[in-house]
Ligand SMILES: O=C(O)CCC(=O)C(=O)O
């Protein structure tokens with residue numbers, strides 16, 4: 001359990017004191033009550049074992065469950081997903097170690113400023129504040145070096161990947177490109193010290209990186225398999241868009257939600273939809289994730305043996321609204337810190353997203369256009385508008 005000391009790192013109260021003092025007592029009560037009335041739900045729970053070992057009939061039933069949950073909820077949980085529990089625990093341990101580096105050190109590192117975030121520097125009200133810190137690590141930063149060779153990365157794939165790809169088109173299996181050497185300029189966010197630790201400024205990242213590489217490799221494979229299943233369900237080859245997914249845009253985000261003892265109802269992560277194809281999430285036992293279901297916020301009951309999967313904006317656009325990118329948020333806890341790890345499956349910036357069916361509900365757009373539009377809206381209004389910007 002976190003001590004109250006942890007709530008002062010990062011220094012949210014200091015940095016956002018004007019937002020907290022502008023909060024009226026009435027709004028404070030409203031926020032706190034609103035948070036109390038949220039119902040808990042069990043997300044659809046899907047056993048992926050059937051995809052691997054099932055009969056043809058069982059595989060079809062599993063595909064139908066995945067597709068139905070993606071349409072009705074935009075969220076589901078998977079068990080028997082093939083990602084080793086020890087690996088997930090190991091990455092959690094390294095994640096905690098990384099976040100427990102003192103704030104000054106995390107924030108002062110020029111290089112880490114690119115991957116380390118906290119709060120929301122442009123928030124003009126408490127509704128725009130996310131009481132959390134995160135490392136946002138592009139896949140390319142984890143795999144583009146000699147520490148993870150071609151063969152090593154391949155061996156990180158889910159053990160059953162080969163079997164399932166017999167059921168899906170071959171190209172669902174992610175293509176692994178040869179890694180550039182240490183001298184590659186794309187490794188500019190760090191360097192190797194004399195003991196071959198990858199150093200990001202003054203923070204050693206070697207242990208973290210090894211388990212993160214593994215978890216990112218496994219989550220990437222799982223994301224591609226699920227995206228393949230969902231594409232095939234709509235009559236398209238399983239690799240029809242994942243072949244454009246790129247190491248430089250896919251990323252792993254490590255989230256820490258410090259306790260927030262003095263204002264119940266504060267967002268750990270403000271309401272949003274994910275700007276990707278699909279997200280794989282591993283959360284701890286604390287809880288706090290809520291999502292919109294039938295126009296109401298519902299709280300997701302944590303299930304330690306399951307991974308959460310959610311549909312992102314790009315999949316909704318590609319599927320012409322068959323699959324739903326659903327708004328979600330994280331609420332802080334008064335006493336306890338919370339951790340999660342999310343993997344985001346994204347295409348290259350140049351990829352065009354068009355609907356798989358006519359008449360299309362959306363204009364065609366590139367991922368770059370989508371990202372730029374989101375950033376522009378957030379900068380101008382404080383909020384993401386998202387897909388509705390591209391409606392025809
Ligand atoms: O931490 C969580 O449960 C959700 C994280 C999330 O929604 C995100 O990183 O986009």
Ligand SMILES: [Fe+2]
Pocket residue numbers: 272273274328
């Ligand atoms: Fe999200």
